[in-house]
Amino acid sequence: MHLSTASRAVRGSAIRDLLSLTSRSEVISLAGGLPAADLLPRERIAAAAAAALTDPAAVQYGETAGLPSLRAVLTAHETALCGRPVTDVVVTSGSQQGLDLVARALLDPGDPVVVEEPAYVGALQVFQAAGAAMHPVPLDADGLQVDVLERRLRDGLRPRLVHTVPTFHNPRGVTLSAQRRVRLAALAERFGFLVVEDDPYGLLAFDGVPPVPVAAHSDRVVRLGSASKVLAPALRVGWLSGPPELLAAVERLKQCTDLCTSSLTQTITADLLGDPAWFDAHLRRVRDATAARAAAFTAAVAGHLPGASCSVPAGGMFCWLELPGVDTTALLPRALGHGVGFVPGSAFAVDTQQPHSLRCCVVSHPEPVVTEAVRRLARAAT
């Protein structure tokens, strides 16, 4: 069968392929980026679903741009976060769809884009499908190396967009410093690109204070938000704010992509996000539990993997481990044999292989299980 160029360009996600291996009951999986099942607000969602389903509108088609009530909650939320008026959003079927629609709206095959190295796998897939020319810029402990980006721009690189997960990076666990955020926004204005600020984790700051978004500093920023990590993935609700002309193009493309996001899950999301007393208490509970699990992970690494270096997260879901001298791709089958799963760094590589690195999602299990997972990993690695 003759498949399209786009279809042949997209590599399957190694992580999604891993999910079946790591879902065996004897394996403690630190592989998938799954919110902790015990922290998902199932009962509150059930109450919201029951309330929503008293209204016929909740089972009907809705506007492509999203339910007006949800958009009102989201624009207020983004306005507060960015410290300047955000007048509109488009609701998307998860922030992954937001990213895909932005790429479809902006990119022709061959167009240059800047991605992070290592990168969120779902972003690499989107840019592969778009046929974009990817230019990776490395990360360090303060996030994207904006000085390296600036040098490339001065040398003539003219990307259409720069994709970044600035806060609690997937997979690296790091956060873009405040100074670099200001500088990145200034570069966007000066060199005429858009920053795609992919921010599903910002509200999961362990100290309860999300970093100031890049979008606070420039209107050349597309912000992607998501209910998946703060409420539940199965809502499939994300949102996108940015230049009005881009939002209009995204809305038109969303018509042909899926007509609209579910009115039912949008109504549920509007209910939960529009109930600040409940939502704040819920977020606090999730943050506290997540912080405890992340602390258990880093403590166990210090105790059982003395040669390793480990990112110390300030929020989000991921730790990035470096095991000097260990080939983490070869380690994976041994680790599964010892009953623990992770994602090798190579899954996130653009140009630079990450042979000694691995990503662990540290939030999916209670502390004793997290600690046991690290013990198993240490046994497999030695």
Next chain:
Amino acid sequence: MHLSTASRAVRGSAIRDLLSLTSRSEVISLAGGLPAADLLPRERIAAAAAAALTDPAAVQYGETAGLPSLRAVLTAHETALCGRPVTDVVVTSGSQQGLDLVARALLDPGDPVVVEEPAYVGALQVFQAAGAAMHPVPLDADGLQVDVLERRLRDGLRPRLVHTVPTFHNPRGVTLSAQRRVRLAALAERFGFLVVEDDPYGLLAFDGVPPVPVAAHSDRVVRLGSASKVLAPALRVGWLSGPPELLAAVERLKQCTDLCTSSLTQTITADLLGDPAWFDAHLRRVRDATAARAAAFTAAVAGHLPGASCSVPAGGMFCWLELPGVDTTALLPRALGHGVGFVPGSAFAVDTQQPHSLRCCVVSHPEPVVTEAVRRLARAAT
């Protein structure tokens, strides 16, 4: 802002733009293709949602290809319908997403595709976004004119795919004859194209007997199914069966498009479709009500619009009216002034304008309202 070629190629749907005009309370809208609110099984969905939400899996991410339990129900359903084993499906976020993913998997810019004239607007948008070269083939009372298609093929046309809504066509209301289905399948085999059999309405046959699918006659057919018209649009659940290589490509592209369809709405759908006693009774109720509304519409047209010709539907949601000598695009604002909305035929045109035609969705309102709508239309047209 520089937008992509794809983004500039997609025209907004005139129908979606009309929805805001026709949603005014004094207007009886026959414009949108909306299932009747009073026939949506809201209470059964609420019960299924409550049951689903006792399980943490219902709020978590799921496999990209879809929930195994739902896929099992759907393969059984498709196997029964096609009269031959359908071994796998990919669940999509509505059948609109299925169509978009098929186009992305198969088409490079410039690739030829055959579309119907007039056509489903969402298909035209998908092929515009893909940059495909559209070759329209007209419809008559027996659906797609397969003899016209055959002539074009003999003359050298080599489409990658032929898109058709063979059953209870949107917007034309007609159904592809059994003989033409066999012939279309044979042409697919002979000339090496795929038929995309877009079938959201088949189960809404007024006599309870859906026509035998084109896919019964060849494995060069991609079938698109949807829960939107038989259960509820807000589930955003569709499905796609076809050649395994295509399903694999679609699954890979779906990873980067939205990761997965909602586990919650998939669980609800599996519950409802997997309960044949309830589902059969529900379908019967929807079919009977729909048939009564369609009959009220055609009777009112005969009574109040004597010069008009009107398709007589055997199922589905739409009637196609021809008003000789009337410019239906110019008629629309007058009709809205008289309190009735419809979609002018021009919205569905590919190459051939449809100046005297219009589409009415005849299922959204009870019979007296349908009759009153036609009365208003007649007043506006004279």
